[in-house]
Amino acid sequence: MLTIGQLAAYAGVTVRAVRHYHQIGLLPEPERDASGYRRYGAPAVVALIKIRTLADAGVPLGRIADMLAAGPADFAEAIAGIDSRLRDEIDRLERSRRQVAQLVAGDSLVLPQPIVAYLDRLREIGASERVLAGERDGWILVAARWPDQVLDWIPSKFAQLEDPRLVRLYRVLSALMETAETDDALLREAAGLLVELAEDAEAAGGLDAAAEERDDTSYALLDDLADAADKRAERLRELMRERGWDGWTRMRRLPKPAR
Template structure:
């Protein structure tokens, strides 16, 4: 077209809106063509080339405030600037992926607060036939443990993993959960506590508390909040846990207590 293109035609050819072209003009990214004798601005091939360059860079994530200097720069500076944009875009992509993964984890409740290893333990509990209430309680305890006693969190997970590998431990744990329906003075609780403690003592290494945790002035409070979570809902479980801890202490295990 010998007379050049109107702004609408130029925008359509380049793949942007008229509003976008005018925005580029206001920012000084693309010079406004001179008006013809009819009073219309006509866009030539050089103008379209500039529009395509600006549109392409903007679409690639280059901030509009940087495009003018970039297009007016020499080849070396242009390449360096593009490398910088590439680096920033990569960081943004990584951040978006992290956000997407967090949203995925949020769709699974408290799993957003737990590492994959802990989530795997919870999955195993469900696969082994533990009730949803028990799994929910363990999920809450793991969230608390990670926040309140991070020094022993990995050891706690390892202890759980070992117990789930042992069918006898699994059955004892299920029996302990069933004990919530017993009376607190049921004589079976004392017997079960002794058996549970004996099972735990077969791997004393996993019961050891790190020095940096034992030396904390509030270690007992932190540990108690985790290990005695939900006990107020089941007095028999509270007694069972107290007896297990007493048996472990009698065997020389240093368990924080008030």
């Protein structure tokens, strides 16, 4: 006859587990002998090994008692159901692993390759990693909202980088974000460049074309990314408003004040 410690060791579980099985009624608890100890015989060992095997296989403790009492057909059916559930869980975990691998692998598995190439081009012209992080997050939102159109916009984005003012804008914004100080001269230069580019786009009809497919929520989310990227964004917007413009993703001319 075995003590509880010997029983646990024989079945490959802890004493604490045996006591828990007693508490939930899964393993009968023997009476104490004359010396005050509980002694376990062979049936308890067999029962405990079955409980441990089912628990290790992923069977919920609440179902083990019914399975141990079931006939062969019911037991096989229950095992088949557990196997199906485990296969579903394995599939879910594999999907999760692939998603994690995508994040670890970098932009190329999070965004389409043409967008990755555009981000690489921004890096080449001198955009800082903080600016690139903001651009990347913006493109993730854009690709999610307009998956069938986003790649059609990339050639024009590359073409815009031929404008030295836009290149300068990225470099100025990068310089601003790489320092904790508020450099008002750089902020004014950035505001001036943004307004110049917006006025040129307006003259060419580009602003109206960009607004053809209106989605105020998506544009608001994109603008929120810019506002959240740096605490000096509000000062930059203030300087732009002084020049009659507002907005980031969809810049708009402010109405002239009434006289």
